[in-house]
Amino acid sequence: MAAQRGQRGGPGRKSAESAAPVGSGAPAASEVTTPMPAVDEQRARSIPEAAVARLAVYLRVLSAMAEQGATTVSSEELSSSAGVNSAKLRKDLSYIGSYGTRGVGYEVDVLVGQIERTLGLTHNHQVAVVGIGNLGHALANYGGFPGRGFPVAALFDVDEDLIGVPVGGLAVNHIDEIPLVCAQRGISIGVIATPPAAAQAVCDRLVAGGVESVLNFAPVVLQVPEHVEVRKVDLAVELQILSFHVARRADDDEETEPAANGQAKGVDRVVIGR
Amino acid sequence: MAAQRGQRGGPGRKSAESAAPVGSGAPAASEVTTPMPAVDEQRARSIPEAAVARLAVYLRVLSAMAEQGATTVSSEELSSSAGVNSAKLRKDLSYIGSYGTRGVGYEVDVLVGQIERTLGLTHNHQVAVVGIGNLGHALANYGGFPGRGFPVAALFDVDEDLIGVPVGGLAVNHIDEIPLVCAQRGISIGVIATPPAAAQAVCDRLVAGGVESVLNFAPVVLQVPEHVEVRKVDLAVELQILSFHVARRADDDEETEPAANGQAKGVDRVVIGR
DNA sequence: ACGATTTTGTGCATGTGTTCACAAGTGGAT
């Protein structure tokens, strides 16, 4: 698990489709990989992928609590604020160590510190945004990133009219400069907000510039070398998943309630919560 | 409801913190699908959540292939284009039926049609965007949604200066009108792009307007009634997950390679403190 | 000092998702 090396012996590229960074990695028990079946040593290194995502959420909730002046928090409180059940929360926290006090709870500061350490947030990660269109502008101007340790340190586009123009206080560079500028400024995360057709080429340049983490907004599956991590944000897919659930609900209703369904604006049970 | 005891929390509300990430998992799914005990009478109605997300990706790839003139495709081709392994692809497709021909592959049109049917894309889903700021503008102007069956049919904001202003060809309404307008226009999906502090209130109004599917961009955990489906897109979380992997890589390198590390253009190991 | 009370941390059972591997079809060649 920890040492997930070789994927298919094929080319030096793996394809990355979002949600499952580790998912597509076929174990392919051929390579050297871990000789030992049971990884006895250094096991603390593997935190379930799903748990990592939730840790980020806990961190946000904890930060908010800290701002409110809270000093300690129980797993029950924290979990309900984070929208998970308390057993899951405790298990997630147990992956990063034992920082709670039985009978009392967790100290907010300590937890914040430990989660930050685990997520590698103890230092900044320079971010580059490529494709300064509608979405790119929004991202470049968004204040939430720098505040959380992700300063936007480079902007790129092909559009000559945009080159040199400051967006969010930073001048746009030409995409040909991606490798150079990324290396110079120590960019560690590249964000792709170009049209789909340009995304792969842009990604290749980012990789050439030493970027090993990519967040992709373009609706395409990027091919990247082994060591590069890609996550995608695909709004069309999100909407389609919601659509699926709408359809499922409709089917279920139809089944359990074959008659009487005047397509009415079922707005009657308005249950605006307190 | 399957008498889920212990499910603490409010009365008719569940909190929603789902995402694209691997495990994701809308907890609601299990409750809705098979309320009754393990009776083998169970219909094959339930498609794994993760598979649904991938079906959307396959659909996009297939559509592109169809445009290129392809008429048939094998699981091997399609899976490599979609960035998954072929067994997974075939299993995913098997959830929606048997539409392939052994020894040949799948007919592209048929597959497109079946996936669309499964995802409920045979008719349009009206979308409302709330919070017409940086992100809201980008969403309202984005051409990719209407083209895929998700016409943006309503826009809302609190800002008086925005009310009535056309954005992407549609006038902005005041948020007080959310329940009314959503019901009138048959909105089925609400997109929240407001500041975090406003998100819950906005969500409540969407629900009051009959919206049962919400896509949330605000970094907060929304509380919604049972029957409402929420998906979130949290960019800060995405970046933090990438950060985690950067950190893990750094740790691993350090471990397996204690000394000597000067080949790269010093792109890794950004040590700016914070 | 000690039991009542609270809350963590985790072993275990359960559930979900992924991968393997191969029998069963299909079309084309001989």
Place this chain on the structure above:
DNA sequence: ATCCACTTGTGAACACATGCACAAAATCGT
């Protein structure tokens, strides 16, 4: 007609994730 190369569809094994339930540790009240 028979064989062969190819590809699907799926049972079964495995891997990962979740939730339960309770022992262990801490605090508080008496």
